[in-house]
Amino acid sequence: MSPLPSPARTHRPAHIAMFSIPAHGHVNPSLEVIRELVARGHRVTYAIPPSFAETVAATGAEPKCWNSTLPTDEDPASWGADMLSAMDLFLDDAIQALPQLAAAYEGDEPDLVLHDTTAYPAQVLAHRWGVPAVQLAPHMVVWEGFEADMGEQMSVDLHGSERGRAYYGRFCRWLEEQGMAEVTDPERIATAPARGIALIPRAMQPHADRVDHTRFAFVGACHGDRSHQGDWRRPDGLAADAKVLLVSLGSSFTKEPGFYRECIEAFGGLPGWHVVLQVGKHVDVSELGTIPDNFEVHHWVPQLAVLRQADAFITHAGMGGSQEGLANGVPMVCVPQAVDQFMNADILQGLGVARHVPKEEATARVLREAVLGLVNDAQVAAVSERIRREVAAEGGAQRAADLIENELPRGEVGVL
Numbered sequence: 001m002s003p004l005p006s007p008a009r010t011h012r013p014a015h016i017a018m019f020s021i022p023a024h025g026h027v028n029p030s031l032e033v034i035r036e037l038v039a040r041g042h043r044v045t046y047a048i049p050p051s052f053a054e055t056v057a058a059t060g061a062e063p064k065c066w067n068s069t070l071p072t073d074e075d076p077a078s079w080g081a082d083m084l085s086a087m088d089l090f091l092d093d094a095i096q097a098l099p100q101l102a103a104a105y106e107g108d109e110p111d112l113v114l115h116d117t118t119a120y121p122a123q124v125l126a127h128r129w130g131v132p133a134v135q136l137a138p139h140m141v142v143w144e145g146f147e148a149d150m151g152e153q154m155s156v157d158l159h160g161s162e163r164g165r166a167y168y169g170r171f172c173r174w175l176e177e178q179g180m181a182e183v184t185d186p187e188r189i190a191t192a193p194a195r196g197i198a199l200i201p202r203a204m205q206p207h208a209d210r211v212d213h214t215r216f217a218f219v220g221a222c223h224g225d226r227s228h229q230g231d232w233r234r235p236d237g238l239a240a241d242a243k244v245l246l247v248s249l250g251s252s253f254t255k256e257p258g259f260y261r262e263c264i265e266a267f268g269g270l271p272g273w274h275v276v277l278q279v280g281k282h283v284d285v286s287e288l289g290t291i292p293d294n295f296e297v298h299h300w301v302p303q304l305a306v307l308r309q310a311d312a313f314i315t316h317a318g319m320g321g322s323q324e325g326l327a328n329g330v331p332m333v334c335v336p337q338a339v340d341q342f343m344n345a346d347i348l349q350g351l352g353v354a355r356h357v358p359k360e361e362a363t364a365r366v367l368r369e370a371v372l373g374l375v376n377d378a379q380v381a382a383v384s385e386r387i388r389r390e391v392a393a394e395g396g397a398q399r400a401a402d403l404i405e406n407e408l409p410r411g412e413v414g415v416l
Contacts, residue, residue, distance in 0.1 A: 013041045014408050017110035018061070018136075019101070019122035021093070022049040022068050024251045025320055026116045027056070029138035029199040032222040032397035033114075033404070035059040040401060045110065047101055047122075066100040069093045084163050091171055094120035098178075101125060112408055117190045124178045132407050135193035136400075139200065139319045139340055142191045143210040195407055197400050201323050201391045204347055217403055220394025221327040229302040234309060238274055243311040245371060246330075247277045248303060250318045253337035254280025257287040263314065265364035267371075268292030276306050304328075312371045317345040317356075326353065329388035331374035331381075335362045352383040 016037055020026050027048065037044050038060035046061040051072070053063040070093050071078035079086050098121040105125065113133040115122030126133035143149075171186035183189065192215065202208050202218040234244065247263050249256060260279055267275045269292050277297045279285070285297050303321065307313060307328045315321045317334035322344045325332045332354040334345035348354035355370045374380050395402075 013043060014111040015043045015045065015108075016112050016114060016404070017045045017047065017064075017105065017122075018114040019047045019119035019125075020052075020116040021070055021090075021118050022051050022072065023070070025318060026118065026138055027052050028320060029222060030114070030116070030136050031055070031059050033136065033197075033199070033400045034061050036397040036401040037404065040405070045105075045108075047104065047119075064101075064104045066097055066104060069096060084161075084167060087167060090118050090120070091167065091174070095174055097121050098124060102128075112404070114404065120189055123189055123193070124175070124180065127180055128178070132409065133194065134404055134407050135196040137196055137198045137200070137216070140205050140343070141196060141198050141211060141216050143205075143207040144212070145207070145210060146191075149207070197403055199400065200319060201326055201387075201394060203326060203351060203387055203390065204319065204323060204344065206343065206347060217399075218394060219400045219403070220391045220396050221323045222397040222400060223304055223324065223327060230305070232276070232302055232305040232309070235274065235296070239272070241272070243273050243375065244306070244309055245273060245275045245312045245314065246301075246303070246306045246310045247275060247314040248301070248321065249278075249280065249316040249335070249337060250321060251280065253316060254278075255282035256337075257283050259335070259359070259362060260288055262362060262364045262367060264288060264292060264295065266368040267294070269294060270368070276301060276310075278303070312375050314367065314371065317341040317348065317354075319344060322348060323391070326384075326387050327391045329384040331377075331384055333357055333367060333370045333374065335359055351387065353380060353387060 018030060018034060020030060034044055034046060034056070044061040045064050046056040047064040047066060048056050049068045050065045053065055056063045070089055079089065101121050102125065109129045110131060112131055113122050113126040114136055115133060117135060117137050117139070123133055168186060172184070175181065175183050175186060196216040198205065198216055198218045199222050200218065201220045205211060205218065208218070245267060247260070260277060260283065263275070263277060267273055273294060275295045277295055278301045279288070279297060279299060281299055285291070288297065291297055304324055307324050307330055310328070310330050313321070313325045313330045313332045315325065315332050315334055317332070317336045318341055322332070332348055334348055334354050334356045336342045336345045336356070337359065345354070345356040349356045355374060357366055357370055
């Protein structure tokens with residue numbers, strides 16, 4: 001990325017347009033960056049389907065609504081069982097979204113485009129409008145040797161199969177139709193933007209030393225003020241030295257009543273512990289049996305508010321929860337469910353702040369031993385605190401906004 005602007009440099013208000021997809025894990029990491037840009041006086045529009053319009057508007061940005069064909073959190077199985085199925089869905093959505101987005105911005109073209117890694121139409125439109133584009137990656141980015149490290153089978157599936165070739169051919173034809181025939185490898189739309197900001201701690205990036213740092217910058221956790229999500233307070237009467245455990249599998253892969261029952265067996269009535277259990281939309285509390293007195297069960301909790309007071313976290317190791325745990329110095333037991341969560345769990349375990357427990361091994365005994373072992377380990381506490389400080393020093397939303405402003409066209413730059 002370009003060097004950070006000096007304190008003496010300021011920017012005239014610009015129109016900055018953000019593009020994302022309707023998924024919490026892709027929208028939420030960008031919200032504090034958007035809020036910061038709005039606070040700096042920029043007009044920010046945010047192209048997003050209607051289900052996220054209210055969330056986006058709360059940052060001060062203007063929602064530009066469009067209709068998506070992607071599966072929602074209500075039906076995670078619709079993503080399919082393999083990577084190519086998901087990639088086809090993203091491409092299908094991009095092709096049908098582009099005319100909607102072009103119409104929404106006709107006569108209101110921005111000075112700079114921000115985009116999620118999966119918001120392919122954003123780069124097409126930035127090319128069409130002749131404005132700079134900056135990717136906001138809510139997850140790890142690629143590194144030199146990525147394909148070799150990820151395994152030969154992935155390369156065979158994506159490049160050597162009939163389905164894979166059909167996908168790449170369709171993607172290339174679409175880009176050619178949009179005047180971007182020079183992009184001969186469509187993977188680079190997502191993996192090799194001209195400029196990219198990784199909205200994750202550097203500690204969560206595999207092989208961070210092999211990332212192209214002329215292309216990507218890491219800004220750490222961008223959490224900011226989450227008061228609009230509500231608060232969480234320790235229950236009245238809870239002893240001052242009692243420990244708090246948060247259990248959450250995020251927002252998508254939450255239909256796991258058996259797993260929640262194992263957690264209840266593991267920690268129900270455990271002296272000195274209070275458990276906050278989030279079960280998501282798809283599980284009825286009646287499926288869990290008798291709820292112990294030291295448990296509170298919710299369909300949704302303000303996760304960050306709980307983590308700021310938690311002593312341990314049982315998580316699916318999604319990137320959002322993983323970095324929130326790191327940013328608050330909370331040891332984690334990771335029970336990954338899908339996609340990048342397995343790699344995230346391994347990274348956290350390798351850092352020395354977590355234990356990776358495969359889903360099929362997540363019994364009450366294993367979960368209890370894992371949590372107590374982490375919380376009672378002085379080395380884990382020391383490493384967690386060191387990483388917490390490192391994450392805080394990465395700059396978060398303010399540094400991301402600095403980097404974005406530095407990419408504005410020169411006509412939008414002023415000097416104090």
